[in-house]
Amino acid sequence: MTVKDIAAAIEEWAPRQTAQSYDNVGLQIGRPDREVQRILVALDVTPEVVAEAKDRGTDLIVTHHPLLFRPVKSLTPRSFVGGIALEIAEAGIALYAAHTNLDAARGGVSFALADRLGLNEVDFLAPLEDHVVKLVTFVPASHAAEVRKAIAVAGAGVIGNYDACAFTSAGTGYFRPSEDSQPFIGEASGEIQSAEEIRLEVQLPDWQLEGVLSALKVAHPYEEVAYDVYKVQQPYRDAGLGAVGHLTSPLETEEFLDHIANALDAPALRYSGGSASPILRVAVCGGSGSDLIGRAAAAGAQAFVTADVTYHRFFEILDSDGGSSMLLVDAGHYETEKATDELVARFLRNAFPDLSVSTTKHRTAAMRHHISSPVSSS
Numbered sequence: 001m002t003v004k005d006i007a008a009a010i011e012e013w014a015p016r017q018t019a020q021s022y023d024n025v026g027l028q029i030g031r032p033d034r035e036v037q038r039i040l041v042a043l044d045v046t047p048e049v050v051a052e053a054k055d056r057g058t059d060l061i062v063t064h065h066p067l068l069f070r071p072v073k074s075l076t077p078r079s080f081v082g083g084i085a086l087e088i089a090e091a092g093i094a095l096y097a098a099h100t101n102l103d104a105a106r107g108g109v110s111f112a113l114a115d116r117l118g119l120n121e122v123d124f125l126a127p128l129e130d131h132v133v134k135l136v137t138f139v140p141a142s143h144a145a146e147v148r149k150a151i152a153v154a155g156a157g158v159i160g161n162y163d164a165c166a167f168t169s170a171g172t173g174y175f176r177p178s179e180d181s182q183p184f185i186g187e188a189s190g191e192i193q194s195a196e197e198i199r200l201e202v203q204l205p206d207w208q209l210e211g212v213l214s215a216l217k218v219a220h221p222y223e224e225v226a227y228d229v230y231k232v233q234q235p236y237r238d239a240g241l242g243a244v245g246h247l248t249s250p251l252e253t254e255e256f257l258d259h260i261a262n263a264l265d266a267p268a269l270r271y272s273g274g275s276a277s278p279i280l281r282v283a284v285c286g287g288s289g290s291d292l293i294g295r296a297a298a299a300g301a302q303a304f305v306t307a308d309v310t311y312h313r314f315f316e317i318l319d320s321d322g323g324s325s326m327l328l329v330d331a332g333h334y335e336t337e338k339a340t341d342e343l344v345a346r347f348l349r350n351a352f353p354d355l356s357v358s359t360t361k362h363r364t365a366a367m368r369h370h371i372s373s374p375v376s377s378s
């Protein structure tokens with residue numbers, strides 16, 4: 001098994017194209033054809049993680065947060081990132097990151113958080129926008145079924161629980177072959193000709209377009225295949241951000257806060273608002289999910305658990321009369337993403353049963369909490 005094989009498996013689950021535009025995901029250090037026997041999974045790469053990887057004879061480190069994110073000016077021990085990158089490269093270890101593409105994957109980061117909190121019937125909070133395209137092509141009736149099947153096999157036409165979805169209509173195509181052409185129908189006579197054709201249309205996510213177009217060109221009999229690709233203004237339901245589900249039984253606000261702190265092993269929670277009724281429907285987003293506060297409220301969540309909530313955003317869920325529509329909880333970036341290590345390790349063990357896959361034993365967050373001791377009043 002090589003680094004490339006492992007990357008391909010991860011990217012089938014969490015396509016790179018679903019990563020946010022600012023992100024830097026994929027292979028960060030190492031050769032794609034390097035053989036892999038041992039993998040270490042961590043949220044972040046730290047000097048402790050690198051030391052652990054060396055001790056374990058690790059070939060590949062898989063992280064959620066990319067080590068190489070902002071431009072690095074030098075690979076020397078003088079900077080935190082450059083020094084770690086240098087050490088990983090010198091040790092011949094490969095480094096791979098699945099970041100916002102794993103946030104967006106079904107069963108990804110927020111699903112792992114939802115699972116940790118005991119939520120049921122979990123689905124995306126905000127399906128990904130701007131990724132659905134429509135492919136339209138024109139095929140002679142004799143080859144319509146074959147082309148339709150070929151592009152379905154390549155992944156086109158999946159809508160919810162249905163696959164191979166397509167629409168066809170009949171019409172007439174016109175063309176004038178040049179002297180150098182080899183038309184499938186008619187001949188290069190210099191005259192405009194026509195053919196009875198089927199207009200075949202399918203939907204697909206844009207990251208499958210390349211593969212689907214290749215399959216189309218192989219199966220289509222024409223020398224020049226006419227096709228159009230349109231952007232469809234429709235969310236893609238099989239990738240998204242955040243997750244929403246419900247607890248097995250309702251909890252009062254204080255009980256719910258205790259439940260989160262225990263489930264996530266969070267030393268402190270920051271929150272605002274509260275729920276007038278016991279909390280049953282809960283939205284979550286692992287890591288920085290403040291932009292989904294409105295989506296969580298719109299989804300009818302009585303609580304939204306995320307991280308990196310800034311001071312002013314805590315006001316957003318408050319009503320003018322002092323009440324609130326929702327409890328907003330910042331449980332910590334590391335704490336809301338910690339379940340990702342085990343999630344990725346489980347995925348890799350299932351996909352590659354012969355490989356040795358471990359999760360780091362270190363707490364990789366740089367940030368620590370200082371909890372003051374109570375001041376004696378005597």
Ligand SMILES: [Zn+2]
Pocket residue numbers: 065286287288333337
């Ligand atoms: Zn994160």
